[in-house]
Amino acid sequence: MPPFLTVYAARVYSTRPARRVCPPKFVMKDLANTGPVMSSEPRGGSGEMFDAIAPRYDLLNRLLSLGIDQRWRRLLVRRLELTPGARVLDHATGTADLALMIARSEPSVRVLGLDPSAEMLRIGQVKVSAAGLSERVELRRGDAERLDGIESHSQDAVSIAFGIRNVPDRLQALREFARVTRPGGRVAVLELSEPQGGLLGPLARWHVHTVVPWLGALLSGAREYRYLQRSIAAFPPPQEFARSMTESGLRVLSIEPLTFGVCHLYVGTPAS
Numbered sequence: 097m098p099p100f101l102t103v104y105a106a107r108v109y110s111t112r113p114a115r116r117v118c119p120p121k122f123v124m125k126d127l128a129n130t131g132p133v134m135s136s137e138p139r140g141g142s143g144e145m146f147d148a149i150a151p152r153y154d155l156l157n158r159l160l161s162l163g164i165d166q167r168w169r170r171l172l173v174r175r176l177e178l179t180p181g182a183r184v185l186d187h188a189t190g191t192a193d194l195a196l197m198i199a200r201s202e203p204s205v206r207v208l209g210l211d212p213s214a215e216m217l218r219i220g221q222v223k224v225s226a227a228g229l230s231e232r233v234e235l236r237r238g239d240a241e242r243l244d245g246i247e248s249h250s251q252d253a254v255s256i257a258f259g260i261r262n263v264p265d266r267l268q269a270l271r272e273f274a275r276v277t278r279p280g281g282r283v284a285v286l287e288l289s290e291p292q293g294g295l296l297g298p299l300a301r302w303h304v305h306t307v308v309p310w311l312g313a314l315l316s317g318a319r320e321y322r323y324l325q326r327s328i329a330a331f332p333p334p335q336e337f338a339r340s341m342t343e344s345g346l347r348v349l350s351i352e353p354l355t356f357g358v359c360h361l362y363v364g365t366p367a368s
């Protein structure tokens with residue numbers, strides 16, 4: 097590991113609580129706040145799991161992706177082809193990195209960011225307020241599978257970055273994305289994938305399979321970053337995921353492999 101990462105890791109590690117104890121019960125509320133859902137263990141990738149890593153999430157993102165994650169998000173924003181006044185729904189918005197980037201891309205764009213993790217949203221809200229964008233970026237708790245409060249065809253674009261992997265019923269979520277997007281609007285999905293072949297493929301695979309879980313476990317918790325690795329491996333290959341988009345009522349406009357296939361950007365539009 098490069099020395100600067102060692103120093104950085106050591107500094108952050110030293111701020112970690114000595115032992116993170118998960119409460120015996122986690123309480124989650126959905127978008128409509130219709131009541132608590134109880135479970136004894138946070139499901140991998142769930143809002144509760146992200147509640148636990150929220151304070152270190154942004155730092156981990158930058159370290160584990162070597163800063164490239166922001167470049168991938170910028171590309172996504174370009175692919176949304178937003179015009180002044182556009183309304184965008186950003187799912188799994190987390191700490192609002194993408195929501196903020198979208199809002200900054202056009203002075204009058206309005207973004208609604210949804211996420212089930214209260215802690216990720218709390219950190220996101222601090223960033224939104226600090227950026228002076230509270231008028232145009234709203235953050236709310238919500239699940240990508242159930243968009244009950246969002247009218248059909250009401251959005252110019254829908255985005256989700258590094259979030260679709262965590263949604264248990266992906267087809268249902270994609271159907272909802274197609275439903276709420278206006279005809280001709282854009283649905284953009286950014287997601288990590290197994291690095292492919294090529295000259296630097298083995299290096300990228302070593303980074304994903306060795307560096308990411310090691311550094312992630314050091315800074316955040318072994319269980320969470322084992323989940324990250326497992327969920328990337330379990331995510332369908334690009335063509336298969338694109339078929340799910342089609343099945344859900346989206347016409348796929350492009351599939352772009354990024355950085356040796358470590359990540360893919362999928363762009364679609366409602367089919368009808």
Ligand SMILES: C[S@@+](CC[C@H](N)C(=O)[O-])C[C@H]1O[C@@H](n2cnc3c(N)ncnc32)[C@H](O)[C@@H]1O
Nearest residue numbers: 142143146188189190213239240257258259262
């Ligand atoms: C890896 S973070 C991505 C955050 C942000 N989009 C970004 O670019 O950094 C994944 C997010 O997915 C959220 N999530 C988990 N289950 C979800 C679901 N069913 N629907 C929507 N978001 C979900 C988590 O709470 C977490 O904030």
